[in-house]
Amino acid sequence: MNKRIWLSVLMVLVLMFGLLAGCGSPAEEPAEEPTEEEPVEEPSEDEVVITVAAGAVGQELELTQMAAQMYMDDNPGVIVEVLDTPDLAQDRLGLYLQFFEAQSSEVDVYQIDVIWPGDLEEHFVDLYDYGADAVVGDHFPAIVENNTVEGRLVAIPWFTDAGLLYYRTDLLEKYEFDPPETWEELAQQAQTIQQGERDEGNQDFVGFVWQGDAYEGLTCNALEWIASNDGGTIISPDGLITINNDNAVEMIDMAATWVGTISPEGVTGMAEEDARAIWQGGNAAFMRNWPYAYSLGQEDDSAVKDRFDVSPLPAGANGEPAATLGGWQLAVSRYSENPEIAADVALFMASYDMQKMRAVDGSLNPTIMELYEDDDVLEAAPFFGSLYDVFTNAVARPSTASAPNYNAVSTAFFRAVHNVLNGNTDAATALEELELDLQDITGFDIE
Amino acid sequence: MKTNRKSDLAKREERTAYKLLLPALIILLLIAIYPLGQVFYTSFTDRQFASGQETEFIGFDNYRRLLSVTVQQLEPLVDEETNQIVIDEETAKVIYERPIDVLPREPIRYREYRQFNLMGNRYVLGATDVDFIDAIKNTLVFTVTSVFLELVLGLGIALVVNSNFKGKGVTRTAMLIPWAVITVVSARMWEWMLAPNRTGMFNMLLDRFGLTEGSIAFLASSSFQLPAMIAVDVWKTTPFMALLLLAGLQTIPDELYEAAAIDGAGPVKQFFSITFPLLKPAMAVALIFRTLDALRVFDVFQVLLGQSEYSMATYNYFQLIGNRNMGLASAIGVIIFIIIFGFAIIYIKSLGVEMDETS
Amino acid sequence: MRPHKTFRQRLLKIGFYFILLIIFIYLLFPFYWAVNSSLKTEAQLQMTPATMVPRDPATGEFAPTLQNYRVVFDNQQFVRGIMNSTIIAFSTTALALVAGSFAAFALGKLRFRGKKPTLYLILAMTMFPQVTVLAGLYAVIRTLSLPALISLILSYMIFTLPFTTWVLTSFFRGLPMALLESAQVDGATPFQTFYKIMLPLTAPALVTTGLLAFIAAWNEYLFALTFTSIEPTARTVPVAIAYFTGAVARQEPFGEIMAAAVLVTVPIVILVLVFQRRIVAGLTAGAVKG
Structure with a gap:
């Protein structure tokens, strides 16, 4: 009888270790050093494999793969592999962190969000060491500044994003309005149009949709309100907590009045796609969103096709329009085995020609200023011309100034704003509390 | 240990038992012991996730930061000139000091969690980590309510399916569908159904039946958030409960019911004298695993509520992935572990499941 | 007595199947909604009010994709x-x-x-x-x-x-x-x-x-x-x-x-x-x- 029991125990063990052995790895003695080198394809001796972790979105991914192919054609001996990563920024960050925690050399080049350079800086090489100084002047200075941590260029800008105001041209004409230039104008117009459309029988119509859920998107939206009213950027670039000021209080209180009037109650649960669903169903007069919604709104089955346009966001009473800077950069891992080649790949992918290709074929907004005057680009994406000013004036979130605590700062900020929007408190109280929270998180002084 | 057997028989039995346990223990120890040990250890450090920063041992600081609470009395505001208590002119209520001025800030800052009245005085309950205290509250409310509802519904469904009728097989299959839908996707599906306008199924139906105007913000307004989470979870996991209970019902011999029927016991009496006592072991296990899952609820909260309301596990996730605060996140993990353990013991004791005696 | 009993039995049976029906609706309706949504285009998903079956936004005709x-x-x-x-x-x-x-x-x-x-x-x-x-x-x-x-x-x-x-x-x-x-x-x-x-x-x-x-x-x-x-x-x-x-x-x-x-x-x-x-x-x- 003993034999049978041992047999079954053995069976389980064989099942486990047999499978391990099957892949030819030492299972008994755990190696002390992190095991490395597991490329998807077996490279030959003298070939170098560079893995680029990039977005998985259809055309975006194809364009990245095309650029990789072009690089390989020019550089025999280098294999550039594109590893797709989840589209959800939070999931993508989670993955990257696991790689960094394990100091993995499996990924050489990372596509990173505009808010990550500060927080992840220690895992990336300084691109100035690899010849980035020759090209960095071509890019939008705000992005370059954002990607520079203590004089090190952590990432090269790849494509950019900024908040825009979408408005319905047909409805503005119907109610005889010009595109709003201040938030107050926007609120008035939204109110009038919403009332009018509802009276005509569309009970689902709302004036203005935006991103009010408690997440990074609300930080972007609220930063736009505040910055456009000369209320600062939460934490100033030189590391002072500036959020608790009258201009900021005024704007956040104003936004709270939108909820349930010109914007639906549910706006405090909305992200980009929720807002776009309402907008593209033809049920909103205005929307704050990123440029991606433009091409989708112009698709054939869209209810707003040829009935909308974009403009810079409105301004507060005391300031100039502001758009929060978004977008993605390429950074080279410090744990890469071939940082020179990896940096070369990154700089190639972010070069004029590649960005132009991505702009023309994929409507991805370049970070190289000259491309906004390029005839081919403007022909392929005419609305890029009007975006140039928005991008040059875009406001960066205080991610680099507050690194490595930006995420905690942003979370405290959007949760405070969310509380005001939900009517749990007023902006003055919330910001007074927030100021202390931010001091706890960053250790910075209050202005 | 009973002594009515020869001791070598008992020894043989014991040896067999250890051998039978071996595979399970080897697998679990191989895969789980390091991660679990690491969580315990890390919870006493200030370790940052994915950072080369030096890690220090900080004792119970993480736990203190998560769980410290204080109660402070709020004094009514007194007008300095008239020396009288200030009364709000609109609401005619006494105005008290602001919690922000009263709660201690050193060595660690307390934030306002709730205000309450007791014996004519006004107090503020402060916590160092309001969000986590709130997450504990959310998770407990969620767990108790949803597990209770799942038990009731699951038992109902199991009893129905256990009876003899045409279409039993189809029903048993249909019963499992909600549990089969991939959790992450099911959360997205519910997010869409709960949309705050009439693109969502619920608002569309409520509007069609003329109950509302079809613009209820299920996921944004605080009075609907937890009930929505509970509804989603109950839908998703009632099948789990029902199936486990059904398997338990199947082990109850029919003869018992037949005998009871001969004795003249009605269905209700049969349920309480036969079904319920004999179902208790199956119920205890089902309750333990459901509670364990509910206390760790993650996907539903993360997809549907994000960072507007936390469960303990989503708070844990955002501390780890967002703030990369690995020490603190580990401490949260340990706290969840302890709470779950407490629940498990309560179930085992209260349902009278014998653990070390063979019946 | 007898006809009364069969009537009661029948009533019980109807009640039973009624409960069964409710269980079915409860368990399967959300899944039906997933099927329904999977047959809609993005424009159909954005329609207000949402439709019980995929319908063309303009004509209202049954139009699954x-x-x-x-x-x-x-x-x-x-x-x-x-x-x-x-x-x-x-x-x-x-x-x-x-x-x-x-x-x-x-x-x-x-x-x-x-x-x-x-x-x-x-x-x-x-x-x-x-x-x-x-x-x-x-x-x-x-x-x-x-x-x-x-x-x-x-x-x-x-x-x-x-x-x-x-x-x-x-x-x-x-x-x-x-x-x-x-x-x-x-x-x-x-x-x-x-x-x-x-x-x-x-x-x-x-x-x-x-x-x-x-x-x-x-x-x-x-x-x-x-x-x-x-x-x-x-x-x-x-x-x-x-x-x-x-x-x-x-x-x-x-x-x-x-x-x-x-x-x-x-x-x-x-x-x-x-x-x-x-x-x-x-x-x-x-x-x-x-």
Whole structure:
């Protein structure tokens, strides 16, 4: 009888270790050093494999793969592999962190969000060491500044994003309005149009949709309100907590009045796609969103096709329009085995020609200023011309100034704003509390 | 240990038992012991996730930061000139000091969690980590309510399916569908159904039946958030409960019911004298695993509520992935572990499941 | 009396089927909504009010689209994901049932010292939230340099093995001791008792726990996302769905996600249909023998 029991125990063990052995790895003695080198394809001796972790979105991914192919054609001996990563920024960050925690050399080049350079800086090489100084002047200075941590260029800008105001041209004409230039104008117009459309029988119509859920998107939206009213950027670039000021209080209180009037109650649960669903169903007069919604709104089955346009966001009473800077950069891992080649790949992918290709074929907004005057680009994406000013004036979130605590700062900020929007408190109280929270998180002084 | 057997028989039995346990223990120890040990250890450090920063041992600081609470009395505001208590002119209520001025800030800052009245005085309950205290509250409310509802519904469904009728097989299959839908996707599906306008199924139906105007913000307004989470979870996991209970019902011999029927016991009496006592072991296990899952609820909260309301596990996730605060996140993990353990013991004791005696 | 009784019986029967109907609606209507959504284009999904069946936004005519399903089937990763998930879920279930039923027999029916601590130890393995153990687990897997499929099967043991062990333990315990004793009197070894007598009797419990463990492994997301990140060919279905993207970044292809959800549920439904008879069959088979 003993034999049978041992047999079954053995069976389980064989099942486990047999499978391990099957892949030819030492299972008994755990190696002390992190095991490395597991490329998807077996490279030959003298070939170098560079893995680029990039977005998985259809055309975006194809364009990245095309650029990789072009690089390989020019550089025999280098294999550039594109590893797709989840589209959800939070999931993508989670993955990257696991790689960094394990100091993995499996990924050489990372596509990173505009808010990550500060927080992840220690895992990336300084691109100035690899010849980035020759090209960095071509890019939008705000992005370059954002990607520079203590004089090190952590990432090269790849494509950019900024908040825009979408408005319905047909409805503005119907109610005889010009595109709003201040938030107050926007609120008035939204109110009038919403009332009018509802009276005509569309009970689902709302004036203005935006991103009010408690997440990074609300930080972007609220930063736009505040910055456009000369209320600062939460934490100033030189590391002072500036959020608790009258201009900021005024704007956040104003936004709270939108909820349930010109914007639906549910706006405090909305992200980009929720807002776009309402907008593209033809049920909103205005929307704050990123440029991606433009091409989708112009698709054939869209209810707003040829009935909308974009403009810079409105301004507060005391300031100039502001758009929060978004977008993605390429950074080279410090744990890469071939940082020179990896940096070369990154700089190639972010070069004029590649960005132009991505702009023309994929409507991805370049970070190289000259491309906004390029005839081919403007022909392929005419609305890029009007975006140039928005991008040059875009406001960066205080991610680099507050690194490595930006995420905690942003979370405290959007949760405070969310509380005001939900009517749990007023902006003055919330910001007074927030100021202390931010001091706890960053250790910075209050202005 | 009973002594009515020869001791070598008992020894043989014991040896067999250890051998039978071996595979399970080897697998679990191989895969789980390091991660679990690491969580315990890390919870006493200030370790940052994915950072080369030096890690220090900080004792119970993480736990203190998560769980410290204080109660402070709020004094009514007194007008300095008239020396009288200030009364709000609109609401005619006494105005008290602001919690922000009263709660201690050193060595660690307390934030306002709730205000309450007791014996004519006004107090503020402060916590160092309001969000986590709130997450504990959310998770407990969620767990108790949803597990209770799942038990009731699951038992109902199991009893129905256990009876003899045409279409039993189809029903048993249909019963499992909600549990089969991939959790992450099911959360997205519910997010869409709960949309705050009439693109969502619920608002569309409520509007069609003329109950509302079809613009209820299920996921944004605080009075609907937890009930929505509970509804989603109950839908998703009632099948789990029902199936486990059904398997338990199947082990109850029919003869018992037949005998009871001969004795003249009605269905209700049969349920309480036969079904319920004999179902208790199956119920205890089902309750333990459901509670364990509910206390760790993650996907539903993360997809549907994000960072507007936390469960303990989503708070844990955002501390780890967002703030990369690995020490603190580990401490949260340990706290969840302890709470779950407490629940498990309560179930085992209260349902009278014998653990070390063979019946 | 008699006609009164049949009337009452009929009433009871109607009541019973009414309850059954409510159960069906409750369980299946949300799934119907997923099917409905999977047959809609983005424009149809954005319609207000939402329609009970896909309708053309302009004319209101019945207009379902199979486009979402086409896209999902064309997605190589999704198709491979179904294969990966099948392999992983089956292996996980098999391993968890084998190891679990061994342990459960010992815990439920044999006498030995340290039973209570063992039970609690096994349960304790599964009490941490997944995200907390993720980093440590990833380190283990990297040290052992396991391929993704194996590492997933092993890491899924964390939540399936304690479950199968505990459920089966409670079922073994419920079996009459007389069976075990009479077998021992007949000279059967404990293993023979386990294999020949106990196992057939617990078939309903085995099928039930097996199904539940299978589905749990099939649905797992966080471990799979992390452990397959560098090995895209090993991605499971939930991860493949998470990698679904729209035409441009940020666009969520909701219709496709729903189509995938419906498609992925089908194999499970078939599996349950095949196995559900066993949930009840086991006991009667055992009773005949006894």
